[in-house]
Amino acid sequence: MENKVDGLIGRLSQGSLAYMRRLLFRVLSVGPIPNHLAFILDGNRRYARKWKLGEGMGHRAGFLSLMCLMKYCCELGVKYVTIYAFSIDNFRRKPQEVQGVMDLMLEKIEGLLKEESIVNQYGVRVYFIGNLKLLSDPVRLAAEKAMKATSNNNNCALLICVAYTSTDEIFHAAVESCEDKCSEIRSLGRLQNGEIGLEKYGAVSLANVEKHMYMGVAPDPDILVRTSGETRLSNFLLWQTSTCLLYSPEALWPEIGLRHLVWAVLNFQRIHPYVERTRKQL
Numbered sequence: 294m295e296n297k298v299d300g301l302i303g304r305l306s307q308g309s310l311a312y313m314r315r316l317l318f319r320v321l322s323v324g325p326i327p328n329h330l331a332f333i334l335d336g337n338r339r340y341a342r343k344w345k346l347g348e349g350m351g352h353r354a355g356f357l358s359l360m361c362l363m364k365y366c367c368e369l370g371v372k373y374v375t376i377y378a379f380s381i382d383n384f385r386r387k388p389q390e391v392q393g394v395m396d397l398m399l400e401k402i403e404g405l406l407k408e409e410s411i412v413n414q415y416g417v418r419v420y421f422i423g424n425l426k427l428l429s430d431p432v433r434l435a436a437e438k439a440m441k442a443t444s445n446n447n448n449c450a451l452l453i454c455v456a457y458t459s460t461d462e463i464f465h466a467a468v469e470s471c472e473d474k475c476s477e478i479r480s481l482g483r484l485q486n487g488e489i490g491l492e493k494y495g496a497v498s499l500a501n502v503e504k505h506m507y508m509g510v511a512p513d514p515d516i517l518v519r520t521s522g523e524t525r526l527s528n529f530l531l532w533q534t535s536t537c538l539l540y541s542p543e544a545l546w547p548e549i550g551l552r553h554l555v556w557a558v559l560n561f562q563r564i565h566p567y568v569e570r571t572r573k574q575l
């Protein structure tokens with residue numbers, strides 16, 4: 294009986310919290326809502342140490358925070374959420390730790406596809422962004438499966454950057470656009486004996502480089518949040534953040550919550566007219 298009453302109170306308070314949250318989001322929606330939020334998930338290991346949890350538990354707690362935040366973003370009307378889940382540099386960590394994060398990732402990617410997951414409840418399309426060749430076969434295959442399975446979801450997009458760094462992305466896009474240019478020239482078939490110089494065909498275009506960015510599926514982020522008070526970009530979205538608001542709350546990633554999201558959006562709304570003017574001038 295006691296358990297049933299506890300359960301009922303729990304459900305009632307969850308319901309009223311969800312109601313209050315929706316009300317709060319209605320008020321926030323009087324101002325502009327950011328289209329794209331990006332997050333650097335910093336502080337998972339520190340969280341585990343702080344609470345004397347076992348190794349890897351910080352990352353598990355971090356995943357729960359991510360799902361909560363994803364839900365809030367969908368409810369608020371944010372269309373793109375990008376996370377820095379694993380950088381190419383992270384592969385240099387202790388093999389046991391890398392394996393732990395990869396195992397968690399595999400488990401959670403499979404979880405994302407379950408019917409009751411936030412992804413399915415809120416119609417989220419999942420993209421994996423980065424040099425996916427660097428992932429182990431099981432993780433890469435699971436990532437590809439998740440992208441395919443969610444490709445018809447169109448309410449919001451979750452872009453998971455794994456095996457990603459900005460320099461790798463920019464280098465990859467530059468190489469791909471040079472290759473495009475070469476095949477364009479080859480298809481014209483007139484580059485004989487140096488008779489027609491390369492300059493005749495024009496240079497690689499900026500639009501073509503941007504087309505080959507891994508992040509080309511989304512507009513530039515409006516807000517970049519890095520938790521745990523760190524203010525470095527750590528090779529994340531360097532190409533895409535020229536007019537982006539940066540916010541670095543002291544909270545460790547698993548501690549991030551609704552109040553941080555609301556604060557970030559309020560700050561975005563405060564600087565929005567200025568950013569819009571700057572973007573138009575670019």
Ligand SMILES: CC(C)=CCC/C(C)=C/CC/C(C)=C/COP(=O)(O)OP(=O)(O)O
Pocket residue numbers: 334335336337338339340352353355356359378379383394397398399401402453521
């Ligand atoms: C499927 C899916 C989206 C999974 C995501 C799982 C997840 C939460 C990954 C975070 C990985 C990571 C290296 C975070 C940085 O914190 P840190 O380990 O560097 O912690 P520290 O800053 O305290 O050292």
